[in-house]
Amino acid sequence: xxxxxxxxxVVQGVGFxxxxxxxxxxxxxxxxxxxxxxxxxxxVDGERKEMDGLIKIIKNEHPPLAEIFSINAKYSEDKKFDxxxxxxxxxxxxxxxxxxxxxxxxxxxxMEIFEEKNRRYLYPFTVCTDCGPRFTIxxxxxxxREKTTMREFVMCSKCKEEYLEPTDRRFRAxxxxxxxxxxxxxxxxxxxxxxxxxxxxxxxxxxxDEGRILAIKGVGGTxxxxxxxxxxxxxxxxxxxxxxxxxxxxxxxxxxxxxxxxYLNKKEEELLSSYQRPILLLRKKGTVSNYISPGLHNIGxxxxxxxIHYLLFYYSNEPAFLMTSANLPGEPMAIKDEEVLSLEADxxxxxxxxxxxxxxxxxxxxxCGRPIFLRRSRGFVPRHxxxxxxxxxxxxxxxxxxxxxxxxxxxxxxxxQYIGNTTKPNTLEYLxxxxxxxxxxxxxxxxDAVAVDMHxxxxxxxxxxxxxxxFDAVVVECQHHHAHIASLMAEKGIDRMVGIAVDGAGFGVDxxxxxxxxxxxxxxxxxxxxxxxxxxxxxxxLATRFPARMVAGILYNKYPPDELKEILLKNVxxxxxxxxxxxxxxKQIEKxxxxxxxxxxxxxxxxxxxxxxxxYERTYEGEPAMKLExxxxxxxxxxxxPVRITLQDGKYIFDTTAVIDSLLCLKEEYSLKDxxxxxxxxxxxxxxxxxxRTAKKEKIQSVGISxxxxxxxxxxxxxxxxxxxxxxxxxxxxxVPCGDGGISLGQAAxxxxxxxxxx
Numbered sequence: 104x105x106x107x108x109x110x111x112x113v114v115q116g117v118g119f120x121x122x123x124x125x126x127x128x129x130x131x132x133x134x135x136x137x138x139x140x141x142x143x144x145x146x147v148d149g150e151r152k153e154m155d156g157l158i159k160i161i162k163n164e165h166p167p168l169a170e171i172f173s174i175n176a177k178y179s180e181d182k183k184f185d186x187x188x189x190x191x192x193x194x195x196x197x198x199x200x201x202x203x204x205x206x207x208x209x210x211x212x213x214m215e216i217f218e219e220k221n222r223r224y225l226y227p228f229t230v231c232t233d234c235g236p237r238f239t240i241x242x243x244x245x246x247x248r249e250k251t252t253m254r255e256f257v258m259c260s261k262c263k264e265e266y267l268e269p270t271d272r273r274f275r276a277x278x279x280x281x282x283x284x285x286x287x288x289x290x291x292x293x294x295x296x297x298x299x300x301x302x303x304x305x306x307x308x309x310x311x312d313e314g315r316i317l318a319i320k321g322v323g324g325t326x327x328x329x330x331x332x333x334x335x336x337x338x339x340x341x342x343x344x345x346x347x348x349x350x351x352x353x354x355x356x357x358x359x360x361x362x363x364x365x366y367l368n369k370k371e372e373e374l375l376s377s378y379q380r381p382i383l384l385l386r387k388k389g390t391v392s393n394y395i396s397p398g399l400h401n402i403g404x405x406x407x408x409x410x411i412h413y414l415l416f417y418y419s420n421e422p423a424f425l426m427t428s429a430n431l432p433g434e435p436m437a438i439k440d441e442e443v444l445s446l447e448a449d450x451x452x453x454x455x456x457x458x459x460x461x462x463x464x465x466x467x468x469x470x471c472g473r474p475i476f477l478r479r480s481r482g483f484v485p486r487h488x489x490x491x492x493x494x495x496x497x498x499x500x501x502x503x504x505x506x507x508x509x510x511x512x513x514x515x516x517x518x519x520q521y522i523g524n525t526t527k528p529n530t531l532e533y534l535x536x537x538x539x540x541x542x543x544x545x546x547x548x549x550x551d552a553v554a555v556d557m558h559x560x561x562x563x564x565x566x567x568x569x570x571x572x573x574f575d576a577v578v579v580e581c582q583h584h585h586a587h588i589a590s591l592m593a594e595k596g597i598d599r600m601v602g603i604a605v606d607g608a609g610f611g612v613d614x615x616x617x618x619x620x621x622x623x624x625x626x627x628x629x630x631x632x633x634x635x636x637x638x639x640x641x642x643x644x645l646a647t648r649f650p651a652r653m654v655a656g657i658l659y660n661k662y663p664p665d666e667l668k669e670i671l672l673k674n675v676x677x678x679x680x681x682x683x684x685x686x687x688x689x690k691q692i693e694k695x696x697x698x699x700x701x702x703x704x705x706x707x708x709x710x711x712x713x714x715x716x717x718x719y720e721r722t723y724e725g726e727p728a729m730k731l732e733x734x735x736x737x738x739x740x741x742x743x744x745p746v747r748i749t750l751q752d753g754k755y756i757f758d759t760t761a762v763i764d765s766l767l768c769l770k771e772e773y774s775l776k777d778x779x780x781x782x783x784x785x786x787x788x789x790x791x792x793x794x795x796r797t798a799k800k801e802k803i804q805s806v807g808i809s810x811x812x813x814x815x816x817x818x819x820x821x822x823x824x825x826x827x828x829x830x831x832x833x834x835x836x837x838x839v840p841c842g843d844g845g846i847s848l849g850q851a852a853x854x855x856x857x858x859x860x861x862x
Contacts, residue, residue: 308418651678
């Protein structure tokens with residue numbers, strides 16, 4: 104008798120076939136194991152009890168990086184086998200499995216890199232079955248060497264021997280290589296090659312110690328690196344990348360080095376040391392240069408995750424390096440040699456292995472003790488998220504900024520790596536290629552619907568309509584904040600929720616700019632039950648860049664023009680380029696010229712930030728609100744700030760003008776830190792008050808928060824406390840980002856609901 108077993112999950116590229124082979128040999132089983140499509144097929148030529156025993160071991164003892172979704176077995180009439188074999192992979196086969204993400208180099212491989220007698224001594228591409236690149240090198244399925252960018256490097260006899268030896272740690276490790284047959288690094292001064300291999304890496308360590316800027320082509324892209332004990336190279340990198348104030352990440356040599364620059368608890372240490380090796384936001388110590396994360400109380404820190412990182416520290420005396428993605432604002436990260444060499448770094452360290460799939464570092468922040476994604480990418484992509492609202496094949500393209508696309512295959516959502524700002528042509532092209540690449544990897548040929556943001560001018564919406572036409576699919580337009588809450592509900596498996604959707608901006612169904620919304624969401628759609636008081640945005644997008652304009656718009660209906668002018672000149676004069684600009688803005692409001700209305704919570708926080716003298720110009724997304732949060736950190740929140748909720752046309756309205764107005768006096772009498780903390784509490788209380796009133800009226804037990812403002816830990820903490828004190832359940836994202844990087848998941852869920860209603 105024979106039994107055929109199909110195993111679905113993260114079962115390719117994680118040592119699963121070698122594991123099955125070794126167990127089968129130990130148990131004297133006959134048959135075979137092989138990759139089929141993106142799953143694994145096992146044939147057991149024997150009795151039912153032998154098959155059952157193997158399945159039990161697979162479930163309980165599988166390799167650490169493997170994850171089992173399902174195991175299906177059935178009787179087979181296959182020919183008899185005299186032994187157990189690993190057969191060549193089959194391209195066609197069952198779907199339903201995941202391609203594994205890239206993982207950090209394991210401890211055993213790191214030890215080998217620094218063993219003088221080891222043949223991989225000081226070799227940066229040292230990996231084994233349990234570690235190294237996966238997603239960034241894969242070109243197609245099944246996951247075999249010839250379908251990765253490693254196929255360009257022919258294994259030497261020693262590597263091939265390891266690759267074919269079942270008892271070896273590198274048995275069937277597709278990225279296997281050594282100094283004799285694998286990729287190599289070369290060091291360039293500007294565009295002139297000056298060193299290769301170990302000599303290139305050794306020189307690079309010294310270059311960093313000397314205060315020079317080094318571009319490093321790594322696993323999924325390129326970083327610009329510099330020492331953090333010297334301000335000059337940090338400022339030069341800001342100039343090169345056009346990042347005036349945006350925080351940079353730091354890579355620390357080890358945990359001890361992390362503790363020298365940031366405060367670290369046990370949970371944070373576990374996250375930092377995990378095989379995903381994300382960037383983790385930590386509270387920084389005063390030893391860090393102010394130019395790393397200007398005006399912020401935290402700093403993004405990660406540990407080395409590839410051989411090249413360990414070797415650079417080996418050749419350097421520095422405890423940590425600045426390590427930031429090498430891309431101009433809005434553009435994709437450099438991955439091609441010519442792109443790296445075109446950067447204005449002093450030197451470039453470049454390897455000759457192609458990066459098939461660009462993949463930025465993931466970023467995580469602990470909020471109320473929970474790890475929350477700011478960016479979900481390396482180490483996590485392309486693992487799926489299972490949702491209960493599935494049932495169709497959907498492509499969802501997200502909004503416009505911080506874009507991550509989502510492909511729904513029945514009940515599994517596969518999110519792309521972080522894409523970015525799709526107002527840039529190169530990034531839009533990157534989005535399209537990432538979508539088609541993921542479609543190929545998850546084996547989808549037919550699409551039922553393409554979900555897009557309802558904003559009429561987004562490039563993603565235009566691209567979505569083009570894709571829908573190619574697949575003859577339905578186009579589903581999704582309201583931005585509905586998608587935020589739908590994403591949270593899909594993640595948590597909830598079908599009714601009162602959602603607090605708070606961010607900078609989203610196109611509302613009434614044509615205004617939303618961003619501080621209370622939504623009642625269920626499978627039928629959403630109902631807007633409350634929002635912040637609509638405020639004037641003088642100059643439209645200019646009010647986003649210069650928040651002093653928002654202060655003018657918010658207080659315009661409170662004070663006559665002459666008095667308001669004096670208030671603005673006294674409190675936020677630095678937010679205007681001249682006194683004449685103040686007059687111009689007030690006239691603009693009076694004439695109602697380019698003065699859209701917004702309910703955005705982000706814009707209110709920006710106004711508070713500039714009113715307290717924290718940030719007068721936004722140079723990166725979320726800057727004023729982030730700096731406000733840092734000012735408020737550790738402040739007393741017990742100052743009295745009015746939280747006024749009224750009912751108008753059946754909707755709860757939170758009067759944010761009263762909040763801003765109260766700060767004019769408070770900031771003269773109390774510390775700005777206390778005023779900032781109290782202002783954040785007031786915003787949180789106003790939002791949660793409207794949400795709880797809706798939940799009580801509609802008899803709903805679940806309240807959740809989504810959107811970029813929910814990265815503010817203090818605001819989330821206040822809301823969580825109030826919700827739970829009311830006996831309700833509180834939810835925040837843990838599988839996808841709270842911000843726009845999580846919206847495509849909600850769009851996919853909305854599209855499936857739309858398809859059901861259409862059926």
